[in-house]
Amino acid sequence: MIEDLRAIVGPAGLLIGADIGPRYLNTRGRGTAGRPLCVVRPGTPAEVSRVMAACHARNQTVVAQGGMTGLVGGGAPRDGDVILSTERLTKIEALDRDGLTLMAEAGVVLQTAQEFCADAGLELPLDLGARGSATLGGVISTNAGGVRVIRHGMMRDNVLGLEAVLADGTVLSSMNRMLKNNAGYDLKQLFIGSEGTLGVVTRAVIRLKPRPKAIVTAFTASRSVADVASFLRHLQTEMGAELGSFEVMWPEYDAFVRARCPALKPPFAPNCGFTVLSEFLCGSAGDAEPRVEATLGGALKQGLIDNAVIAKNERERAAFWTVREGAGEGMRTLLPYFVYDVSMPIAAMESFGDRVRADIATTYPNSTVLVLGHMGDGNLHVVAAVGSGAAADHRAVDDIVYGIIRDLDGSVSAEHGIGVEKRDYLGWSRTPAEVAVMHTLKAALDPKNLLNPGKVL
Amino acid sequence: MIEDLRAIVGPAGLLIGADIGPRYLNTRGRGTAGRPLCVVRPGTPAEVSRVMAACHARNQTVVAQGGMTGLVGGGAPRDGDVILSTERLTKIEALDRDGLTLMAEAGVVLQTAQEFCADAGLELPLDLGARGSATLGGVISTNAGGVRVIRHGMMRDNVLGLEAVLADGTVLSSMNRMLKNNAGYDLKQLFIGSEGTLGVVTRAVIRLKPRPKAIVTAFTASRSVADVASFLRHLQTEMGAELGSFEVMWPEYDAFVRARCPALKPPFAPNCGFTVLSEFLCGSAGDAEPRVEATLGGALKQGLIDNAVIAKNERERAAFWTVREGAGEGMRTLLPYFVYDVSMPIAAMESFGDRVRADIATTYPNSTVLVLGHMGDGNLHVVAAVGSGAAADHRAVDDIVYGIIRDLDGSVSAEHGIGVEKRDYLGWSRTPAEVAVMHTLKAALDPKNLLNPGKVL
Numbered sequence: 001m002i003e004d005l006r007a008i009v010g011p012a013g014l015l016i017g018a019d020i021g022p023r024y025l026n027t028r029g030r031g032t033a034g035r036p037l038c039v040v041r042p043g044t045p046a047e048v049s050r051v052m053a054a055c056h057a058r059n060q061t062v063v064a065q066g067g068m069t070g071l072v073g074g075g076a077p078r079d080g081d082v083i084l085s086t087e088r089l090t091k092i093e094a095l096d097r098d099g100l101t102l103m104a105e106a107g108v109v110l111q112t113a114q115e116f117c118a119d120a121g122l123e124l125p126l127d128l129g130a131r132g133s134a135t136l137g138g139v140i141s142t143n144a145g146g147v148r149v150i151r152h153g154m155m156r157d158n159v160l161g162l163e164a165v166l167a168d169g170t171v172l173s174s175m176n177r178m179l180k181n182n183a184g185y186d187l188k189q190l191f192i193g194s195e196g197t198l199g200v201v202t203r204a205v206i207r208l209k210p211r212p213k214a215i216v217t218a219f220t221a222s223r224s225v226a227d228v229a230s231f232l233r234h235l236q237t238e239m240g241a242e243l244g245s246f247e248v249m250w251p252e253y254d255a256f257v258r259a260r261c262p263a264l265k266p267p268f269a270p271n272c273g274f275t276v277l278s279e280f281l282c283g284s285a286g287d288a289e290p291r292v293e294a295t296l297g298g299a300l301k302q303g304l305i306d307n308a309v310i311a312k313n314e315r316e317r318a319a320f321w322t323v324r325e326g327a328g329e330g331m332r333t334l335l336p337y338f339v340y341d342v343s344m345p346i347a348a349m350e351s352f353g354d355r356v357r358a359d360i361a362t363t364y365p366n367s368t369v370l371v372l373g374h375m376g377d378g379n380l381h382v383v384a385a386v387g388s389g390a391a392a393d394h395r396a397v398d399d400i401v402y403g404i405i406r407d408l409d410g411s412v413s414a415e416h417g418i419g420v421e422k423r424d425y426l427g428w429s430r431t432p433a434e435v436a437v438m439h440t441l442k443a444a445l446d447p448k449n450l451l452n453p454g455k456v457l
Numbered sequence: 458m459i460e461d462l463r464a465i466v467g468p469a470g471l472l473i474g475a476d477i478g479p480r481y482l483n484t485r486g487r488g489t490a491g492r493p494l495c496v497v498r499p500g501t502p503a504e505v506s507r508v509m510a511a512c513h514a515r516n517q518t519v520v521a522q523g524g525m526t527g528l529v530g531g532g533a534p535r536d537g538d539v540i541l542s543t544e545r546l547t548k549i550e551a552l553d554r555d556g557l558t559l560m561a562e563a564g565v566v567l568q569t570a571q572e573f574c575a576d577a578g579l580e581l582p583l584d585l586g587a588r589g590s591a592t593l594g595g596v597i598s599t600n601a602g603g604v605r606v607i608r609h610g611m612m613r614d615n616v617l618g619l620e621a622v623l624a625d626g627t628v629l630s631s632m633n634r635m636l637k638n639n640a641g642y643d644l645k646q647l648f649i650g651s652e653g654t655l656g657v658v659t660r661a662v663i664r665l666k667p668r669p670k671a672i673v674t675a676f677t678a679s680r681s682v683a684d685v686a687s688f689l690r691h692l693q694t695e696m697g698a699e700l701g702s703f704e705v706m707w708p709e710y711d712a713f714v715r716a717r718c719p720a721l722k723p724p725f726a727p728n729c730g731f732t733v734l735s736e737f738l739c740g741s742a743g744d745a746e747p748r749v750e751a752t753l754g755g756a757l758k759q760g761l762i763d764n765a766v767i768a769k770n771e772r773e774r775a776a777f778w779t780v781r782e783g784a785g786e787g788m789r790t791l792l793p794y795f796v797y798d799v800s801m802p803i804a805a806m807e808s809f810g811d812r813v814r815a816d817i818a819t820t821y822p823n824s825t826v827l828v829l830g831h832m833g834d835g836n837l838h839v840v841a842a843v844g845s846g847a848a849a850d851h852r853a854v855d856d857i858v859y860g861i862i863r864d865l866d867g868s869v870s871a872e873h874g875i876g877v878e879k880r881d882y883l884g885w886s887r888t889p890a891e892v893a894v895m896h897t898l899k900a901a902l903d904p905k906n907l908l909n910p911g912k913v914l
Contacts, residue, residue, distance in 0.1 A: 096803075097690065098690060098802070099803045099804060099835065100693070143643070145637050145639075149636055153610075154636070156643070170890050170893075172894060176868065177802050178836070178867070179606055179610070179833070180606060180800045180834045180836045180868075180872050181870070181871065182870045182871060182874045182875070183869050183879075184875055184883050184891070184892070184914070185898060186600070186613070186650055187894055187895070190646075193643055209697075209698075210694050210697050213697070236667045237667050238741075239740055240669060240739075241666075242740050281697075281698075283699050287744060291741055343636075343638055345553065345556045346553075346555040346556045347555045347556060376636070378635035379637045409634075411633065411635060411637075411638040411639070411640045414635065414638065414639060415637050416639065417639045418639070418640060426641050429638075430631075430641055431630060433627050433628065434630075434631060434644055437629060438644070440901050440902065441898075441901065444897050444900070456642075
């Protein structure tokens, strides 16, 4: 097998034994990486096809890897897997200024693609914290979300065309560049969000947007989740499509930041309630800030918020975002902890926040539970430190969190995917009929079960 | 078979013989409707499931029908088919003002749903000419487009959740209400745009948007397609997400309207070039018109347009739209004619417009060829009257139009779908590997080939 692969990608394209560095063995949450047979790094989509055909001929399992920033172990190898890394598929093929599209290979790093588009005065619609290492193929395979979903949608909504290599090496090229194409089934959907279990994404056409003329960022505080929800509706009504982000933080998160993250400077005094970072991507520059000010003024007058501040410059804007995204250092003081990524109807969020804290505290009285997330998308993240990282406690907390989600008709995965981490809970959000159809698709497209086996299903 | 179905839906739910009115036998383009076995009209999604199970047990083919406004014969019955009409599935189940979602059954008429949402101060993102009879199930099954795609995307982009009944009667309920849900494969994508060949859509959750504060509608004229494309880019840069429609009409269309549609009043003098109807959905009311005016002023100064007028009131706005959408009466004077719905990269549109007129004229010197469409979506419509409606001429003109599309890397169907009408041309836009995977999906989900057989594939 190894010799077959080396013949395709050349000596530099193949790693074995001690040359397989930690980047390829990265795993998150429960479980550890197995010992892969080798790492194969094709230099072209055609080589990906030949690699897959060779593996198919020998019934060899394959796990595709992008930037390895996933949080559910979707890219972690099992014993004996071939790792197919897209790290050498880094060609940016074309940018169409009229059609507003970017065509690129799967291994291009998200931030590289973002900057390439920005240089042309355009915006790549997806943004998330891991932008510096996540790849286009990875964010497509996992249908990544991030901090612009309320404005631009998930990655799925921004992929116009896609090329994937099937389990048997067939190149399925659907590199559509138009917003509208109803010529038969939309096959690219199969490979978006299926975490490399149905095919290996090799190239894509991504929809671009004009860059906003002005970005206005606000930090506000409200007394209750209900007020935050009303504030969100107010912003959606008054600012329409210009609302680009709406990040809510439960009070415990604010207290945690003050206690554990000395570098972060929340703009309000302690005990200010539920804080929200909202950002507006404005079509016109001159009146952007006055319009946001007037909209926030209306919310103050209606009592939806108690306090509001607008970032006066890029430095303040960055400081606001650091409160939301930069708590990693402080988080480490909580280790071990478990992380959750769930979604639910906005109307259920107050109940979720209350129950998740109360129910975990019942079992683990000295736990720390932080709730925050992208309210406009129905997506909350939970960090739960219960004083133990043991598998049994992980399972117990999972049962609590996902049990509430099941009650509230939510999803056990909003944007992180299923991977290995949430596989046992897939049935808590999807019906037996749905899971059966997933197996039908998997069997139809990968009858030998060679592509990322043991993930998702 | 008929008795089985009558037992499920009751006598009022079943039509046979002369009671099967023309609504069920409607067909467009080439081909005629066959003689269906019966029409079954379930009153609930559960009845749809029982109907499908009964048909599955007897290997009975089924064609699902919505409002029968499709243009490619996707809903036309073949001899012996059971017609499953969703016309009695008309329940609007819930509107969530926080979550911005509408939950409804498949038979709800688009306009009914639009008005229900408007009453709540919200907007259903899809709009198209057939709004008065098209159903939600129909616009989902065909992934309808329309005049707001540049702003809100296709129907696919606005379906959050969906319930479909499979060929064997299995109810596949994926009624997700969140923007983010990455718990396993996104099964609903299978049923969006597959024209009833993989399942029957029974219910859906549709994403809503806040209503715009102001709508500004402009009519402009440019000298060339290149200028129109530059004008589009100018609007996208200056107005961003507020650009809601961008409808371009080739010069022959303007001449046709003046000659054959006395009720339509184009705002400019004859021979004004390429005309564009653009519409802006503005987040703020007060400054909307001045901003559009300034943006159009910039385009005039740069020479991208020669002439511009903004609708002063709703009556003028309606008059502008009538020029674009209301030519049906005049079209009838061209009968027989063939209609095309194709997409291509915007950069290819000038070439397409030139070639389609020249190539048809070479074979049919006295033909009338009108080109118009949604430039921002890459979508053009062509009306070709060549003095014959004969099948051989239809085929010859198809070959010309789709041949150009194949050369330009476009799609033989932008928004109308494939149905029967374009089935022979699917391979002109999709690769053999793509068509093979479509057959794989069809065989996996409908192994007996009972669902709308002979359509799409």
